[in-house]
Amino acid sequence: MLKLVVVAIMLLTSIVSANEAFEFQGFDAWYLQQKDWVKTDNTLSWPHVSWAEARLGEFQWTDYDLTFTVVPEEYGKDGEVRLYFRQTKPFHTYGLHIREDVIFVSRFDSTVENYRILEQADGVGVKQGEEAKIRLVCKESDFYVYLNDELILEIYSIKYKSGGIAFWAENTKFTVKDFSITGVRDETKVSTDMGFFPQNDPRSGGVNHMMLIYNNSGYNWMMIDALPYVSYIAPLMGNYELKVEDYFFDTFLFLALTAPDGHAFDSPSRGTPAKKEQWQWFIDKIFHENNQLSAFEKAYEFTNDALGGDVKGKIFIMIPNPMVEIKDFGDVDGTGSLNFSWKDAEKAKEHRFKAVKWYIDEVLARWEAANYQNLELLGFYWVEEWIHYSNPGELELIQMTSDYIHELGYKHTWIPYFTSSGHNRWEEAGFDFIMHQPNHMFRADSTIDRFVHTTNHALKYGQGLEIEAEGNSVTRDPVKRKKFLDYLRAGVTLNWQKEAVHGYYQGVNYFGSCAISDDPKAREIYDLVYQYVKGIFDEPLGTK
Numbered sequence: 001m002l003k004l005v006v007v008a009i010m011l012l013t014s015i016v017s018a019n020e021a022f023e024f025q026g027f028d029a030w031y032l033q034q035k036d037w038v039k040t041d042n043t044l045s046w047p048h049v050s051w052a053e054a055r056l057g058e059f060q061w062t063d064y065d066l067t068f069t070v071v072p073e074e075y076g077k078d079g080e081v082r083l084y085f086r087q088t089k090p091f092h093t094y095g096l097h098i099r100e101d102v103i104f105v106s107r108f109d110s111t112v113e114n115y116r117i118l119e120q121a122d123g124v125g126v127k128q129g130e131e132a133k134i135r136l137v138c139k140e141s142d143f144y145v146y147l148n149d150e151l152i153l154e155i156y157s158i159k160y161k162s163g164g165i166a167f168w169a170e171n172t173k174f175t176v177k178d179f180s181i182t183g184v185r186d187e188t189k190v191s192t193d194m195g196f197f198p199q200n201d202p203r204s205g206g207v208n209h210m211m212l213i214y215n216n217s218g219y220n221w222m223m224i225d226a227l228p229y230v231s232y233i234a235p236l237m238g239n240y241e242l243k244v245e246d247y248f249f250d251t252f253l254f255l256a257l258t259a260p261d262g263h264a265f266d267s268p269s270r271g272t273p274a275k276k277e278q279w280q281w282f283i284d285k286i287f288h289e290n291n292q293l294s295a296f297e298k299a300y301e302f303t304n305d306a307l308g309g310d311v312k313g314k315i316f317i318m319i320p321n322p323m324v325e326i327k328d329f330g331d332v333d334g335t336g337s338l339n340f341s342w343k344d345a346e347k348a349k350e351h352r353f354k355a356v357k358w359y360i361d362e363v364l365a366r367w368e369a370a371n372y373q374n375l376e377l378l379g380f381y382w383v384e385e386w387i388h389y390s391n392p393g394e395l396e397l398i399q400m401t402s403d404y405i406h407e408l409g410y411k412h413t414w415i416p417y418f419t420s421s422g423h424n425r426w427e428e429a430g431f432d433f434i435m436h437q438p439n440h441m442f443r444a445d446s447t448i449d450r451f452v453h454t455t456n457h458a459l460k461y462g463q464g465l466e467i468e469a470e471g472n473s474v475t476r477d478p479v480k481r482k483k484f485l486d487y488l489r490a491g492v493t494l495n496w497q498k499e500a501v502h503g504y505y506q507g508v509n510y511f512g513s514c515a516i517s518d519d520p521k522a523r524e525i526y527d528l529v530y531q532y533v534k535g536i537f538d539e540p541l542g543t544k
Helices: 001-016 222-228 278-287 293-307 345-370 394-407 449-461 478-493 511-515 520-533
Strands: 021-026 043-056 061-089 092-098 102-109 113-121 132-139 140-146 149-155 165-183 208-216 230-235 242-245 250-256 314-319 373-380 409-413 434-437 464-468 502-504
Touching: 021 449, 043 061, 061 449, 092 132, 102 140, 102 149, 102 250, 113 149, 149 165, 222 230, 222 293, 222 511, 230 293, 242 293, 250 373, 278 345, 293 314, 293 373, 314 345, 345 394, 373 394, 394 409, 449 478, 464 478, 478 520, 511 520
Parallel strands: 208 250, 208 502, 250 314, 314 373, 373 409, 409 434, 434 464, 464 502
Antiparallel strands: 021 165, 043 165, 061 092, 061 132, 061 165, 092 102, 102 113, 132 140, 140 149, 230 242
8 A cells, every 4th residue: 555655646746747737626617518517616516317518628638636526416327427538539538437336447439339448446436425535646648546535446548648527427416526636738749630610710601500402303492481591480379470589590502412304413323414404404493583592582681670680691502513424414615515424534524624614604693693682602512422533533623613613702612421532631622611421310220429430530620510300200200309319419519519610401391391380399309400500409419
């Protein structure tokens, strides 16, 4: 025991001897994810048997010595109080787990479900209603855990060298008090992650929350359809009067996947590749005199009148994929039909770009002629969700498209599917910003770890994230409903909600139909999405 005391004294002596020292007491500096946390000068309490998180610290924190007193007031099923430490990004962290009958330290290896117990103290726990003093010392790759001043765990692990801390309620109601931490901050520890692409960033034109507006064959957007997206409308009363209470989404992406004859705009796997005739159909459709873009123009006029504002909706418009399978696209400039399948790669790329340039110019001419007063065109969207590097000249084509868009003063964006080819090279392609699809909603075998993986990609490569709903199945199917709510919860727990630019996929008009539905389960979805967009939804990932 004398040896352990000497080691502890040596740790205390050396922990503040290098780099920049830091010290915190109490909970003033903590970031509380949920609004129901109760904080005083000396205590922090989570008042429900549920899930919640509070965080402190930064990537550069290396060695530290912290103490706190914990009172687990009520454990739920599989409940515990958890302290993450050396946490640099989602589930790249160690965990100190406090349960009724055991205390152990684990290492999470990048996902919530992939962790291993490093050391545990069997038969040593903190009973419900008991008060216990906990101390954790981190020194290089050695960790020491004390319970009521008695050393109960010694751990050696080399994986995580630095990072902050967090208290996590795992289906438990608890209070911590008398918190203090001293340690060192190593300025040489520099994260290689770019971080999320932020909201309201000039590089995107100030986009925060971008709703995808599908204009596939057979669906027309009217003003009454657009209104629940432009504004947050109150639940319909007996007279079915629409009451506008707030603005909602700030940005809208107009796109389509298929034309009336089934031709595909994005990929030959969806249908016969769309040619000039179908590209022209899409342009004509979105610039219809009374529908589509005009519907959103009228919805903004109505909302501004109701709220006394002068807000303009930000608009992006898709660019169809000029697929290499096309041999007879059509004539765009009087020189004959374009061929995207030339064996000469340069000639094929030239024809493909000529089609894209014609399309962009046609869209801009129609936009100018429409003279919208309540909409602002920010830029264009590359509709194919991965970069086909096997197609000669594919990357160069996208770069040429980005350059042309930028010459005209507009932005270029993209939403690749989960880890699709090119997602990590988006800046090289010339995109101004992108959002990464988790695709959790569409895979039966996907677990919540998919959110962690997507988050880590987004952090590493400077991306935003997409929220995905699968239409009415979210209302009808409890499994789909939980999958969708876990997107919102992931945004809270993994820090997308307030930090990352967002895209929203809903099918076609799902959220709008929820807004005017008399089914409480449907209306709740609309309200929760609104709360998420406004930053007041605060359920963490893990909530049942």
